[in-house]
Amino acid sequence: MNYFYLVPIASLFALGFAFYFFKKMMKESEGTEQMKTIAKYVREGAMSYLKQQYKVVAIVFIILAMIFAVMAYFGLQNNWVPFAFLTGGFFSGLAGFFGMKTATYASARTANAAKNSLNKGLQIAFRSGAVMGLVVVGLALFDISAWYLILDHFIENADSGHKLIMITTTMLTFGMGASTQALFARVGGGIYTKAADVGADLVGKVEAGIPEDDPRNPATIADNVGDNVGDVAGMGADLYESYCGSILATAALGASAFVLNPAMQLKAVFAPMIIAAIGVFLSILGIFLVRTGENADMKKLMAALNRGVNVSAILIALLTFVALYLLGFENWKGLSFSVISGLLAGIVIGQGTEYFTSHSFRPTQLIAESGKTGPATVIISGMGAGMISTFIPVITIALAILSSYLCAIGFDVEHMISGENLSMGLYGIGIAAVGMLSTLGITLATDAYGPIADNAGGNAEMCGLGEDVRKRTDALDALGNTTAATGKGFAIGSAALTALALLASYIEEIKIGMLRLGQTVLEFVDGGTVEIAKASFIDFMNYYQVTLMNPKVLVGIFIGSMMAFLFCGLTMNAVGRAAQKMVEEVRRQFREIAGILEGASTPDYAKCVEISTKGAQREMLLPSLLAIAIPIVTGIILGVPGVMGLLAGGLGSGFVLAVFMANSGGAWDNAKKYVEEGNLGGKGSDVHKATVVGDTVGDPFKDTSGPSLNILIKLMSMISIVMAGLTVAWSLL
Amino acid sequence: MNYFYLVPIASLFALGFAFYFFKKMMKESEGTEQMKTIAKYVREGAMSYLKQQYKVVAIVFIILAMIFAVMAYFGLQNNWVPFAFLTGGFFSGLAGFFGMKTATYASARTANAAKNSLNKGLQIAFRSGAVMGLVVVGLALFDISAWYLILDHFIENADSGHKLIMITTTMLTFGMGASTQALFARVGGGIYTKAADVGADLVGKVEAGIPEDDPRNPATIADNVGDNVGDVAGMGADLYESYCGSILATAALGASAFVLNPAMQLKAVFAPMIIAAIGVFLSILGIFLVRTGENADMKKLMAALNRGVNVSAILIALLTFVALYLLGFENWKGLSFSVISGLLAGIVIGQGTEYFTSHSFRPTQLIAESGKTGPATVIISGMGAGMISTFIPVITIALAILSSYLCAIGFDVEHMISGENLSMGLYGIGIAAVGMLSTLGITLATDAYGPIADNAGGNAEMCGLGEDVRKRTDALDALGNTTAATGKGFAIGSAALTALALLASYIEEIKIGMLRLGQTVLEFVDGGTVEIAKASFIDFMNYYQVTLMNPKVLVGIFIGSMMAFLFCGLTMNAVGRAAQKMVEEVRRQFREIAGILEGASTPDYAKCVEISTKGAQREMLLPSLLAIAIPIVTGIILGVPGVMGLLAGGLGSGFVLAVFMANSGGAWDNAKKYVEEGNLGGKGSDVHKATVVGDTVGDPFKDTSGPSLNILIKLMSMISIVMAGLTVAWSLL
Secondary structure: OOHHHHHHHHHHHHHHHHHHHHHHHHHOOOOOHHHHHHHHHHHHHHHHHHHHHHHHHHHHHHHHHHHHHHHHHOOOOOOOHHHHHHHHHHHHHHHHHHHHHHHHHHHHHHHHHOOOOHHHHHHHHHHHHHHHHHHHHHHHHHHHHHHHHHHHHHOOOOOHHHHHHHHHHHHHOOHHHHHHHHHHHHHHHHHHHHHHHHHHHHHHHHHHOOOOOOOOOOOHHHHHHHHHHHHHHHHHHHHHHHHHHHHHHHHHHHHHHOOOOHHHHHHHHHHHHHHHHHHHHHHHHHHHHOOOOOOOOHHHHHHHHHHHHHHHHHHHHHHHHHHHHHHOOOOHHHHHHHHHHHHHHHHHHHHHHHHHHOOOOHHHHHHHHHHHHOHHHHHHHHHHHHHHHOHHHHHHHHHHHHHHHHHHOOOOHHHOOOHHHHHHHHHHHHHHHHHHHOOHHHHHHHHHHHHHHHHHHHHHHHOOOOHHHHHHHHHHHHHHHHHHHHHHHHHHHHHHHHHHHHHHHHHHHHHHHHHHOOOOEEEOOOOOEEEHHHOOHHHHHHHHOOEOOOHHHHHHHHHHHHHHHHHHHHHHHHHHHHHHHHHHHHHHHHHHOOOOOOOOOOOOHHHHHHHHHHHHHHHHHHHHHHHHHHHHHHHHHHHHHHHHHHHHHHHHHHHHHHHHHHHHHHHHHHHHHHHHOOHHHOOOOHHHHHHHHHHHHHHHHHHHHHHHHHHHHHHHHHHHHHOHHHHHHOOOO | OOHHHHHHHHHHHHHHHHHHHHHHHHHOOOOOHHHHHHHHHHHHHHHHHHHHHHHHHHHHHHHHHHHHHHHHHOOOOOOOHHHHHHHHHHHHHHHHHHHHHHHHHHHHHHHHHOOOOHHHHHHHHHHHHHHHHHHHHHHHHHHHHHHHHHHHHHOOOOOHHHHHHHHHHHHHOOHHHHHHHHHHHHHHHHHHHHHHHHHHHHHHHHHHOOOOOOOOOOOHHHHHHHHHHHHHHHHHHHHHHHHHHHHHHHHHHHHHHOOOOHHHHHHHHHHHHHHHHHHHHHHHHHHHHOOOOOOOOHHHHHHHHHHHHHHHHHHHHHHHHHHHHHHOOOOHHHHHHHHHHHHHHHHHHHHHHHHHHOOOOHHHHHHHHHHHHOHHHHHHHHHHHHHHHOHHHHHHHHHHHHHHHHHHOOOOHHHOOOHHHHHHHHHHHHHHHHHHHOOHHHHHHHHHHHHHHHHHHHHHHHOOOOHHHHHHHHHHHHHHHHHHHHHHHHHHHHHHHHHHHHHHHHHHHHHHHHHHOOOOEEEOOOOOEEEHHHOOHHHHHHHHOOEOOOHHHHHHHHHHHHHHHHHHHHHHHHHHHHHHHHHHHHHHHHHHOOOOOOOOOOOOHHHHHHHHHHHHHHHHHHHHHHHHHHHHHHHHHHHHHHHHHHHHHHHHHHHHHHHHHHHHHHHHHHHHHHHHOOHHHOOOOHHHHHHHHHHHHHHHHHHHHHHHHHHHHHHHHHHHHHOHHHHHHOOOO
16 A cells, blocks of 8 residues: 555646746746737637637536436446546546646747747747646546545445455546546547638638738637647647546456455556556656757757657666566566557657658658649548558557567466456556556657647747747747657557557446346356356356357447547538638638738737637537447447447547548648758749648648547547446347 | 259359340441540450459469468368369459450440430440349359359268358358459559549649540540449459359358258258349349430439339349248248348448439538638548448448348347357348349449440540530430449448358358368367367357457457558559559650640550559559458467457458548549539639549549458458468467
């Protein structure tokens, strides 16, 4: 139990440093009056969006909490769930609020600091990003440790092994709150940001021929707000969910894997939390290592960030060995290698993403070259490259799954899928997910850094700061584009591993659901019986016939695969429709407000912010409700085998589709930049125009639909977990 | 046994009528000298492509046949496989050859007939398409019945139940030949046709501003050749494979489901063949019902085709009841409803496809409207609509799977997945696939009709036939576009059901593979044993732990999902690269051959044909070899659970991806046509230009990558089936 206190301590450490970084940033000057005004516009826009979104989310939360309360009343779920659901959502929302507040305060300060020094600019932007990273891990660990202590105190059970299983499966359902919050943050934020971006580009850049971030464009503030809404708050909520989900699922798998070994069971439950805590301390260390000299080029800036992340990762790997050894795991080496599998996979996926999306490499250059024959071939080659690029993350995740599983069972290949080994192996996969996410404090800092630098650039452009300042903010922004791409790879990879851990722990919930309903034995078709409390995963698979010959499983796989595409299609169309409205508004302003294009009068920025906000709110509902409803309906009709098929199918095609969309989008973005740097005719050439089309198509790919899939694959698992009791009690087939 | 002779009789009937239609068509006049010359160019181009392709395919066939021979030598496969593999490939190739020969003879004759009469034109084009349809079903049934008789004669076995299982599992592996042939026909043909089309459009329409099918465009003959190569030969080989695969897989499932009921076992094996034979007779009847009056509009033309298909379908449904009753099935009603599930699903998928791709409906009109804001929004909205459209086929297939399963087991929901019911239910799914494909004789006629009408239009345009002739060929062509879209839906749907039947019969092959290697009992982890000859599907699932908790299955699902995208990406890029070469060649000819654009000199058509041919041959190899290699490698590393995961994952995401690509592509094509008909500014407007970009992107979507996925999902199953012996003998994990 003593080890456990590392977790709340790490939480307080993270929150403390976040506060420290925030305070320090706030002491910096925001620059000229104009810079302050622009920053204020963006800040107000972002906050008004957040307020609006939280209103909608609050309604959904109240409805869901009431449903859970009813379920608890009928014994289909435990009584803690409604409350825990609310705290999960509340803390996730709080993290988003703090992160975005910080980001919107930091951008003008970053621009102002860049007047004098590149390093100073980097420090402000990066450490402000770190506020987001640390608030996310801090609040997550706080929520987890608080609930652990509460449940440990209140849940009474003679048998301690059983008690731990009760605690962990109860806690697992709390992830639902984080999931629901993440859903709306990612989907709503994603629609907002791209409606604004696409709308601003289509009229501003293409029709009026004014540059990006030009203050004459009425949608430019909305565009900058969007970066914060989508890439800070959305990304933060996404990873908050993965972080909680992977820790809680692994704890549940640990309680089950070590149920016959009381001495180790508690430690197996704590292990993922402790690895996370270690990650927090070392992330903070890593954050301090990010610094650079003056006149640093892109390479040196990248090296500065990499230094921070890599030192954290290596030290986490080393300390994992120590921690698991001290905790007394018999197979501490194997489990540590499981953790390392996850850590490594995160890094490899990031590198692979960079190869396929950076214009330093052939794939993206080829996309730019295909612009010689017009926009159609840019689209074709970009989609082709994005689809091909999926093989790296898939093979990496496949290897991570197999190696973390095999390491955890001590390479007992002979009995790879025996009852005990299956539990241990799945625990290994879970702990690999935790390993991948252990660096979250610092990797999320590099993510949240991106939009801050982007907004700093926007601020500098709008306020007409000098050439050399723009050059510095451009350098910071370019770095942000790279971290955005690798960050997306990391987010998708971690979502996949987390969803896998959730899929495994789904059966734990089914077990508890049965016990809660008073069922004590599994009766098999052939007449055999197994006591549920002692039943292994394999027993449950046999009982429910969750095999690939079961038509319910196969139908589930079809529907799951479809869900990924349907969800994507709905969000793509949402962006299209919302952008359309933005285009009309910008055109209206150009037409009706005299003197905008000459810079003589100020456009009505607020109106554009409002359009994006309303569009996002309206458009996010259908895909979101579908993502919540389909797993429930599948459970009611097809039962456990159908749900598991749904989750596996959704995970498989959702993961690959997400990678494809993120990488195609990133590559199109950079292909355009490659041309803008003077290649293939440079800005204004026909090739440039063709690549601008690619970039615009890529916007919803990489910033709306692709990232939303991360949420979909986790949320569908989470909702199935929470609804497990219902599925146990009643299903049609 | 007497019933069985219906099958060879149907085969001879089909071939006889094909010969009759061919002869009748050949008697028609090919029109003016110029028309003959153009037709000759296209015919020669098509035949030279086919010759080139068959050369490459022959090499692959020889290598694979040798591998199978070696496997047979080591007892990993039976001795018949190498020979049967070759006949499957040979007959599929022969069907492609006849179909394309007919199509290329028919187009000028259709154009010539359209000089006088719309009905005459329709008759020639449609009955020439019917040659393809009838040759495919005729040769398939011939191959199947011949091999049945051979094996029945040669395979010696005391126990007749066991003998039938040996025969059917052996025959199943013959599908491999059809699969391999289809792979190259679809992938090669798909690359050819779109390289030519995209290349012709990019330079001709966009740069030089000359209309489609203009004789001044050097790539125009290659474009017309491509229609035959891709849509006739490729589509034919694709459906030949589905047709054989579904019949053979269902026969194997029938032998297994009725193994304890010797009286019915043989009839269960014959049932799918007999349903197919009934389908042949009624398809021929349906073909004769397709006729129309003069001055028929699009609606009436469509009604004429629908009359033929619907009458066939309804009569097949009725006769199925009679046939299954006469065969003596206890549950003849239920099984007949299984057949009807498949038939209905085919029709619903076709209708859904039409809704999402025809410009008579909102989705496609909205895509056209999004052209107001440029090509980027056309792409975004087209992709969104395509992704959303996947829900119709997926839900339809899901319902078809469940209902055909439940009907076959007499709605015994209580014991839905018990050993006996599982066998019967899977047989029901198989027979639903056969039901869907039973109308193939006539549905393939409507497919092959499309390119003939298209080429007739091309011929009329190139030869400058009068306005009224063009109007008639345009009407025929427009009808062809609709049948092409619904035909694609049908091809994908049937591929999915066929792949499902193949997935189920994979385990039959594993069983036989074990017996061949001398293994007689399954020893379970918990110590129990089951005799293999008596083991149920459930026993095998338990033995191999093919559950969704097994990491090997999960990794397989990931890799399968990826394969769909990787394969698509490679074929997309292949089209991009080959089109690039075509563009360069056309530009060169415009530059170097004086007077082309003025119509004073003839372009070098042959050079463009050669470029497409070479490009297709070169580019088809990598994706094809990957599709063959990955299932083998997965089997070697991950064993049976990995392979089944691979197949399920590939099937799920491949099916959805294929529908998405086909529908997005079809919708873009028709959005452009919608504008060309005078909406939203009409031809030459900015909206038109934007929709042309969509159409060009859609070309490889709907005619290369999308349809190739049909092959991928079937081929991966087929290769796994053939390699089952290897997987049984040896796998790493």
